[in-house]
Amino acid sequence: MRLKIILLIFAVAWISLIVRVFYLAIQHNEYYEDLSDKNTIKTELISPVRGEILDRNNNPVAINKLGFKIEIAPHLSSEKNMPILDDELDTLVKYIPSLDKEKMKKEYMKQDSYYNQNYIEVASFISYKDIMPVYSILNLRDNIHIISSPKRFYPYNDTASHIIGYVSNANQNDIDRDPLLSIIGSVGKNGIERYYNTFLEGEAGERKVKVSAKNEEIQELYHKNPIENRKLILSIDMNLQKYISDMFKNESGAVIVMDVNGSVLAAGSFPEYDLNTFVSGISTERWKQLIEDIDAPFTNKLINGLYPPGSVVKIGLGLIFITTALNERWGVNCTGSYIVSNRNFRCWKKEGHGRTDIRKAIRESCDDYFYKASVNTGIETMSKGMLRYGLGEKTGIDLPNEFIGTVPSREWKRKKYNQPWYIGETLNTAIGQGDFLVTPMQVAQLTALIATGKLVTPHIAKKIGNKEVKPVFKDVLNEIEKKKINIIRQGMYDVCNADHGTATPFLHTKIRLAGKTGTAQVVGISQETKKRLQEHEMKYYTRSHAWLTTYGPYKNPQYVVTVLVEHGGHGGHAAGDIVSKIYNKLLQDGYIKK
Structure with missing residues (x-):
């Protein structure tokens, strides 16, 4: 009996083994064949070569060194x-x-x-x-x-650094967002390089190879080339850009040269920095220098610099005033002082401007006119109009992380501070001070709106691969504004050409311009101060920012030139020579047709 039990156990064991062998060899053969294929066939992604960036004249702006x-x-x-x-x-x-x-x-x-x-x-x-x-x-x-x-290389080093941007080593967050970066290794971190990164990096190729157990390649089974070397052509003229950079070597601020259709011909944020220092990784010491520099060389002031607009905003507010609560014949008697709620709101001209209408108010930048016009119009109408004209909104330019700035209003203040609005804040807003903040790109866009009657979207790319970038306009003006906009243009013409025009003494252009100066205070002036210090008497970092925004030629607007000189004092004095040289260069290079 014991022998029979032992034999039975052996029989069961052998039958189980035979069944298992049959299952593995016959029934699961296909499964293990697939598993074997996976162990011996290796798939590799092929890294694409990053596309080059060229300027409008096909000068290389960002290339790959072999x-x-x-x-x-x-x-x-x-x-x-x-x-x-x-x-x-x-x-x-x-x-x-x-x-x-x-x-x-x-x-x-x-x-x-x-x-x-x-x-x-x-x-x-x-x-x-x-x-x-x-x-x-x-x-x-x-x-x-x-x-x-290949390694990214920027032939112009620091010129147009904030526009071009740079590539640097991809971190894990970058790779999580874009798995292709795990084989490419670098990614656009700023500027055009970042905004158009997906286009520039291309698409990975693929190859499948048969390998041995030692990972030795035996045979290539499949090959697909990567999609690479996509070219991006900018509207920027690097020769003009370099010309402007050389003029701005010892200054901080921003310059924008834009076709009235939105194509940016040159745009600089100053100081600039050498893009090539970032490609292989910047030293901790150099990075610390950049971020701690009081002149903020690492900030793209074109779209991330927030400044009080000062008097340049008067071209927009003036149009709002004469098309809503007031008309073009309405005026004030400027005595240099306006008392509201026991506070003295002073005009920049101590003795006053006398009888002033809208055209004279723009020509001579009379603050008193705008104080009193704002009281008659109200902050809500002013705020809504400025938002419609593009302030407090992104311009839509093809650069990453554009700031929107601040157009003050009752609702804005309630949401931000949970506080009531005061009449004095309306007056400060009317001259581009207080909480009013804009970017230089927004000012250039506003200037183009006055020049053409259309709100244009600025753009830096001219051609993306084979696709031309077309102008984008918004029709934001109502019929009354379209009829009366010439009054604002006439005032801007006077600024640059007439006696007492705030920019006239400082311009030497070969064409007629229209424009507006602005002096944006960075420190408050006490009510007890009887005599203001002249800008040149103030310490550098307490001086006002200087604005001059223009379009030209006056009768046939083709370009907008907007200049901001940080702590430059008076707009015309600080920026007039720069603006003049830019327009003369545009004329010399054939961009402007008289």
């Missing part, structure tokens, strides 16, 4: 294989002395693991001239891979 990266085979960090790793690193340093062995070894050890089957990058970029003499020697070594790896 170079190579070096990778070393995995699994050499064990005690047994460490001598092999050291030998490979010593060989690299022998033939390319600029490499740092300890740095490469540290990078290798950080990435090497039992599970990693891919070669490990130890040098991200070696120039073509450095690698070519030793390429054949290093390429014969089984543990070393030399792979083409």
